Amino acid sequence: MNISNSFFGEDDLVSNPTTRVPVCLCLDTSYSMSAVTGGDYQFTGKTCMRDGRMWNLVDGDVTTRIGEMQKGIQSLYDYLRNDEVAYYSAEICIVTFNDTAECIKPFSNIELLNNMNNLSAQGMTAMGEGVNLALDLLEKRKKQYSEMGIDYFQPWLIIMTDGEPTGDTKELNRAIKRTNELVNKKKLTIFPIGIGDEADMSVLSRLSPRRTPLRLKGLRFCEFFEWLGKSISTTSQSMPGEAIHLDMEGLKGWSELL
Amino acid sequence: MWTAIQYAMQGRSHIHDNTPCQDKTYAITTNDTTVVALADGAGSAVQSHLGADNATKTICSYLAGNFDLLYNTPDGRIVKQELLSVVLDSLKELAQKSSCALHDLASTLLVVAIHESRYIILHIGDGVIGYTDNDILRVASTPENGEFANQTFFTTSADSLNSMKLFKGEIGSKDSFILMSDGTESGFYNKREKRLASFLLDVIRSFRIGKTDIVECLFQQNFNSLFPKITGDDCSIVFLIKDTSYFSFNSLCFDDKVSFLKLSPKATPRQIKKYDMVLNSLQTPHSLRDLSRTIHLREKYTYRILVRLEELKYVYKASNKYYTILKP
Numbered sequence: 001m002n003i004s005n006s007f008f009g010e011d012d013l014v015s016n017p018t019t020r021v022p023v024c025l026c027l028d029t030s031y032s033m034s035a036v037t038g039g040d041y042q043f044t045g046k047t048c049m050r051d052g053r054m055w056n057l058v059d060g061d062v063t064t065r066i067g068e069m070q071k072g073i074q075s076l077y078d079y080l081r082n083d084e085v086a087y088y089s090a091e092i093c094i095v096t097f098n099d100t101a102e103c104i105k106p107f108s109n110i111e112l113l114n115n116m117n118n119l120s121a122q123g124m125t126a127m128g129e130g131v132n133l134a135l136d137l138l139e140k141r142k143k144q145y146s147e148m149g150i151d152y153f154q155p156w157l158i159i160m161t162d163g164e165p166t167g168d169t170k171e172l173n174r175a176i177k178r179t180n181e182l183v184n185k186k187k188l189t190i191f192p193i194g195i196g197d198e199a200d201m202s203v204l205s206r207l208s209p210r211r212t213p214l215r216l217k218g219l220r221f222c223e224f225f226e227w228l229g230k231s232i233s234t235t236s237q238s239m240p241g242e243a244i245h246l247d248m249e250g251l252k253g254w255s256e257l258l
Numbered sequence: 259m260w261t262a263i264q265y266a267m268q269g270r271s272h273i274h275d276n277t278p279c280q281d282k283t284y285a286i287t288t289n290d291t292t293v294v295a296l297a298d299g300a301g302s303a304v305q306s307h308l309g310a311d312n313a314t315k316t317i318c319s320y321l322a323g324n325f326d327l328l329y330n331t332p333d334g335r336i337v338k339q340e341l342l343s344v345v346l347d348s349l350k351e352l353a354q355k356s357s358c359a360l361h362d363l364a365s366t367l368l369v370v371a372i373h374e375s376r377y378i379i380l381h382i383g384d385g386v387i388g389y390t391d392n393d394i395l396r397v398a399s400t401p402e403n404g405e406f407a408n409q410t411f412f413t414t415s416a417d418s419l420n421s422m423k424l425f426k427g428e429i430g431s432k433d434s435f436i437l438m439s440d441g442t443e444s445g446f447y448n449k450r451e452k453r454l455a456s457f458l459l460d461v462i463r464s465f466r467i468g469k470t471d472i473v474e475c476l477f478q479q480n481f482n483s484l485f486p487k488i489t490g491d492d493c494s495i496v497f498l499i500k501d502t503s504y505f506s507f508n509s510l511c512f513d514d515k516v517s518f519l520k521l522s523p524k525a526t527p528r529q530i531k532k533y534d535m536v537l538n539s540l541q542t543p544h545s546l547r548d549l550s551r552t553i554h555l556r557e558k559y560t561y562r563i564l565v566r567l568e569e570l571k572y573v574y575k576a577s578n579k580y581y582t583i584l585k586p
Contacts, residue, residue: 006480007461007464007477007479007480007571007574008457008460008477008484009484012455012457013445013446013455014445014447014455016449017450148450149450151449152407154406237271238408
C-alpha cells in the first residue's frame with residue numbers, strides 16, 4: 001500500500017540560511033591597467049608618465065587590461081547566476097587599489113548583484129592598502145555571519161595585479177603578515193594572480209605562503225573567472241571532513257605556474 | 259521500556275558519485291540497558307562508512323555492558339578517555355584488517371544510553387541530540403563545528419577528547435531522545451535559535467500511540483521526499499521513545515477518548531461510538547464508500563469524522579483509501 005505523504009510537509013521543516021562562501025576580489029586598478037592589448041587604434045604621438053612608466057597614448061576602439069578584467073568578472077557573475085547551489089551561497093565583494101584602496105562593491109549575493117561596474121584605471125599601486133582593506137572586510141563579514149547565525153566556509157581572497165606595489169611599505173608588510181598568519185592557520189584561501197609580464201610575482205609569493213602565484217596567460221580573464229565560479233560551486237557543496245579538491249588542472253588553460 | 263526507531267538515507271551527492279551512505283545508526287538492549295548511537299562518516303575519509311558502522315556498534319556494546327561502572331565513576335574525564343579509547347582500539351583493529359589508515363575511518367559519534375532511571379549521553383562532532391520532557395522539546399547537545407561549516411570533530415581527531423561532550427543524570431520525566439546527523443539538522447534544527455522543529459513532538463506522539471511499522475513507513479516516505487530537496491548530504495535520525503507499547507485506543511475510558519479526540523466535553527456516547535467504529539474499521543484500509551457501508555453511516559457524516567481524524571493525524575489517506583495509525 002502506498003503510504004500518504006502528509007505525515008509532515010515542507011512547512012514543518014525549519015528554514016536555515018544557506019552556508020555562505022565569502023569571496024573578496026582585490027583588484028589592481030592603477031594606470032597601467034589601462035594598457036591597450038588590442039583593437040583598432042592609432043598612436044597620437046603623445047606620451048605620458050604614469051604609474052612609474054612612460055606610456056604612448058593611442059586613440060580608437062581599444063581593448064584594455066582593465067576592460068578584459070571587467071568582462072571576466074561579469075562572466076563570474078553570469079556563471080554564479082546559473083549555478084543553483086552557488087547562486088545562494090556565494091557572496092562577492094570587490095576592493096580596488098590604485099593611489100588608495102576602496103571597496104566598490106560590498107558583500108552581496110549574486111541575486112542582489114547588478115552587472116559589473118565600469119572600472120577605470122588611474123594612479124599608482126597601493127597593494128598593501130588594498131589587501132588590508134580586503135582582509136578587514138572579510139573579517140567583518142564573518143563576524144556578521146556569526147551574529148546572524150549563518151554558517152560559512154573559509155573565505156577566499158583573490159588578488160590581481162599587473163605591477164609592483166608602490167604604496168606604504170608598512171601597510172604592505174602588515175598585509176603580508178596578516179595573510180601569512182591566516183593562511184597558515186587555515187583561515188583563508190588566497191589566489192594571487194599576476195597580469196602581464198611586469199607583475200611583481202615575488203610580492204605575490206610573499207602574500208601567499210602556500211599557493212604559488214599564477215601569471216595570467218594573455219588576457220584569459222574569462223577563463224580564470226569561470227574556473228573561479230566552478231571552484232566556488234564545489235566549495236559550496238562540500239561536507240564536514242571533506243577535503244575540497246579544486247580543479248587545478250583547469251587553471252593551466254589560462255595561467256602558468258612559476 | 260524504550261523503543262528505538264532508526265533511519266539513515268543516502269544523500270543525492272553520494273548517489274551521484276556512487277559513495278556509500280556514510281551515516282550509520284545502531285541500537286541495542288541488553289541487561290535492562292538500552293543504547294542507541296548515530297555516526298556520520300567524514301566526507302573524504304575513504305572508509306568512513308565502515309568507521310561509522312564500527313564506532314556505533316562498539317560504543318553501544320560497551321555501554322550496554324558497563325553502564326553502572328561508567329555512571330558511578332565520578333571523574334568524567336576518566337570516562338571520556340575510557341569511552342574514546344574503546345572506540346579507537348576497535349577502529350585501529352579495523353584499520354589493520356582493512357589496510358587503511360585510522361583517519362580513513364573517521365566519523366562523528368552521538369550516543370544515548372539508558373539503564374533503569376539513569377542516562378549517559380556522549381557527543382563528538384556535529385549533529386544534535388534532543389529530548390522531550392513533559393511534552394517540551396529540548397536540546398541536550400548542540401553541534402560542534404569548527405569556525406567553518408565544513409569543519410567538525412571526529413572520533414579520530416587529535417582533539418576529539420577535548421571536544422567530546424559527556425552528560426549523565428536521572429531520567430525523571432524525560433520520555434524520548436532524538437539523535438540526528440548534520441544532514442538531518444538542515445531541516446529539523448534551527449541553528450540560529452538552537453531549537454528543534456516543533457513538529458517532532460507530533461512525530462514522537464505518533465510513534466507512541468501508533469503502530470510502529472506504519473508510522474515508521476510514513477516517516478521514512480516523507481523524509482525521503484523532502485530531504486533531498488534541502489540537502490545533498492546523507493541524513494540519519496534515531497528516536498528513542500519510552501513506553502510505546504502501552505497505548506491502546508480501545509482501552510481508553512470515555513472521558514479519555516473525548517480528550518484524545520479533542521471533542522467538546524458535551525460529546526455523547528453515541529458520537530464516541532461512531533469514532534470507535536471508524537477507527538476499528540480502519541485497521542484495514544477502506545475507501546470512504548466502503549467505510550460508510552461497513553459502519554452504516556451516511557458518507558457525508560463519515561467524511562466529517564475522517565476529516566477530523568486526519569487533522570489530528572490519527573488517520574491518513576493513500577490511493578483513495580483511509581487507514582489509521584492507531585493501535586486497536
